[in-house]
Amino acid sequence: MLISYSIKNNYKFAGQAFGISAVILGGIGSIYSKAFMSGFIELSNIKSLLIEYHWWIYIILLAIGNIGLAPVQQVGFQKGKAIVVSPLTMIGMLIISIIGGVVIFEEWNLLSFQIIFLKIIAIMILTVGIIILSFSKSILIL
Numbered sequence: 001m002l003i004s005y006s007i008k009n010n011y012k013f014a015g016q017a018f019g020i021s022a023v024i025l026g027g028i029g030s031i032y033s034k035a036f037m038s039g040f041i042e043l044s045n046i047k048s049l050l051i052e053y054h055w056w057i058y059i060i061l062l063a064i065g066n067i068g069l070a071p072v073q074q075v076g077f078q079k080g081k082a083i084v085v086s087p088l089t090m091i092g093m094l095i096i097s098i099i100g101g102v103v104i105f106e107e108w109n110l111l112s113f114q115i116i117f118l119k120i121i122a123i124m125i126l127t128v129g130i131i132i133l134s135f136s137k138s139i140l141i142l
Contacts (some may be wrong), residue, residue: 002016002017002018002020002021003017003018003021003072005017006018006079011079011080013080014075014076014079014080015076015079015080015081015082015084015085015088016080016084016088017076017080018072018073018075018076018079018080018085019073019076019080019084019085019088019089019092020088020092021072021076022069022072022073022076022085022088022089022092023088023089023092023093023096025064025065025066025068025069025072026065026066026069026089026092026093026096027065027092027093027096027097027100028061028064028065029061029062029064029065029066029068029069030065030093030096030097030100031065031096031097031100031104032058032061032062032065033062033065033066034100034101034104034105035058035104035105036055036058036059036062038105073085073089087130087131087133090130091127091130091131094123094126094127095123095127098123
């Protein structure tokens with residue numbers, strides 16, 4: 001929908017539209033990659049993989065997300081500005097992967113409050129760093 005809106009309006013806001021679309025596709029790919037691999041770990045008989053239909057849904061969504069990410073991001077680089085698409089994709093993929101792991105796979109359940117707090121601070125520092133790098137016009141060497 002975002003991509004069609006951008007194309008219809010002569011690639012107006014192409015960087016944002018293609019960046020957000022790439023984030024959505026990459027998020028789908030990363031979450032279903034985690035789900036697929038966790039299913040492999042718990043699977044005792046690999047032959048049952050081909051019999052059950054939900055594994056095929058995982059494979060299709062995994063392929064759509066991971067294969068669709070690169071072309072959408074590349075078109076965003078060509079039609080929009082890379083300085084918009086790249087940070088948007090990095091921040092979005094980071095946040096979607098973390099939220100997907102926390103909510104769906106309960107990755108932080110056994111951690112203490114202090115560790116969770118430190119992880120949230122680290123995520124915020126990474127996000128702020130990516131935002132600062134994307135808006136700076138020169139690279140500072142310290």
